Amino acid sequence: MTIGLDATYSEGRQLSGIGVYCRELLHGLARAHPGTRFEWHYRLHRLRAGLRAERPANVAVRPLLERFRTGRARLFHGLNQRLPAAPYRLRVATFHDLFVFTAEYSTPEFRERFRQQAREAAARADLILCVSRFTAGQVEEILGVPATRLRVTPHGVRLPDTLSEEEREPxxxxxxxxxxxxxxxxxxxxxxxxxxxxxxxxxxxxxxxxxxxxxxxxxxxxxxxxxxxxxxxxxxxxxxxxxxxxxxxxxxxxxxxxxxxxxxxxxxxxxxxxxxxxxxxxxxxxxxxxxxxxxxxxxxxxxxxxxxxxxxxxxxxxxxxxxAEFSWQRTVDGTWSAYRELGAAD
Incomplete structure (x- = not known):
């Protein structure tokens, strides 16, 4: 079984919350399921960085093209509310937020581009993973996706082994x-x-x-x-x-x-x-x-x-x-459950 994921947003000098999610999920899935073949797909402007990045032995790197499949993935997972039009048999999309629909927190051009990408991903996805119940409610309300196609898989956090013993500053x-x-x-x-x-x-x-x-x-x-x-x-x-x-x-x-x-x-x-x-x-x-x-x-x-x-x-x-209630392992497990639900994972 081969699973493809959009790894584009996992590379960069300072990762956003979405970038942290991508990095943690990509590596967490590969570690937790060493018998599964994963393909990390990068859009062309990040492909060189992806080829240089460290990756586990069960991961291959592929270019991500909008209309043509690359690699052997049966299921493709878009990690930032985007899915290519390429004809993958099964498709999953993660949705993080929909503030491009609700307020002017970015340029008009950015909002229109990401609105269109979100609409396309919502229409193409067999399942949509939402990082919170709030986001799931917005996807249902704004994009008209039925709740039966939504799953909530929250982000996680890494707990330090110990709290700092340094004196806190004002x-x-x-x-x-x-x-x-x-x-x-x-x-x-x-x-x-x-x-x-x-x-x-x-x-x-x-x-x-x-x-x-x-x-x-x-x-x-x-x-x-x-x-x-x-x-x-x-x-x-x-x-x-x-x-x-x-x-x-x-x-x-x-x-x-x-x-x-x-x-x-x-x-x-x-x-x-x-x-x-x-x-x-x-x-x-x-x-x-x-x-x-x-x-x-x-x-x-x-x-x-x-x-x-x-x-x-x-x-x-x-x-x-x-x-402590939020771990990246929980995110990995919830994602794997969605793959299994679609019959794409053991």
Whole structure:
């Protein structure tokens, strides 16, 4: 049995949440099922990187073409709500979010292109794997896919063996791309109101749509000297920030899942997050959730976390327990179950 997967998004200098999912699923499936032959397909602009990347012995690399099959895969799995028109016998697609249909968090050209790709993938897929119940509901409502074709397979997180013994710093951390959807201009404003010196705010991630607005807001801030946007940094540096931070703030306006909140919980950082999208589903009772459109609510929650060490300690315990409920092995197993349901895996 040979299974093909779109590995395009698993390569890159700094992976998005979708990229992390692709990498973890690709390697997890190959490790868990050494008797199965996998083909990692790359769109042509990433094919050279794919050929250079390390891969298990039961994996071959193939180019991904829109209209022509390459390789021997009976089942093809598109990992980012895209499926080629090529005539694979069985097709599965993973859907992460549908904010391109619901809000202006990207350019009009980007939204129209990804709307069309999502519609095509939804029509072609025998099964659709959704990373949250929230996303499954959107796929059903917006794209008209019946619930009988949807399966929920959440993202996971890697738990550190031990929590950091380093002393935590007066540091509020956000990890992720600096873009309009992440609501960082309001976070900067809330930080000004809630966090006195020596508290600092660190925004760790590359730039995205609307980043210039966040930059301008930081320059205008009376707390500008205590606010840092790192730009792209390596995973090891992000790990170091998780181990130093005292509060993690993620007041996003829309998320199909939200891997960074689980990463923060896994590292023992109390989380402030949002009532929007899938974030309540992911966070459960292990975070302080606020209406992300209400700047004062963000500020009040942030102030409570800064001033109340007992609240932080409670959220650290709850967060570690919550993060332990999400593993990449669970994601792998749920994906394999979908393949088996289609008769493409033993």
């Amino acid at each position: 540091l509020v951390l956000h990890v992720g791309a600096v873009q309009k959807r992440k609501n960082l201009a309001r976070l900067v404003a809330a930080f000004e109101k809630a966090a006195p010196p020596p508290w600092r705010l660190v925004l760790a991630g590359g730039g995205g749509y609307g980043a210039e607005e966040v930059q301008a807001r930081i320059r205008q801030s009376p707390a500008a000297e205590r606010i840092t946007w790192t730009g792209w940094i390596a995973d090891a540096e992000i790990e170091r920030l998780y181990r130093r931070a005292s509060v993690f703030a993620f007041p996003s306006l829309d998320e199909g899942f939200g891997i960074p909140v689980l990463e923060a919980m896994a590292h023992g950082v109390p989380v402030l997050s949002s009532t929007r999208g899938a974030l309540p589903e992911v966070c459960g009772d292990a975070a302080v959730l606020v209406d992300p459109f209400r700047e004062d609510d963000i500020a009040q929650a942030l102030e409570a976390l800064i001033r109340d060490p007992s609240l932080r300690a409670r959220l650290v315990r709850a967060g570690r327990a919550r993060a």
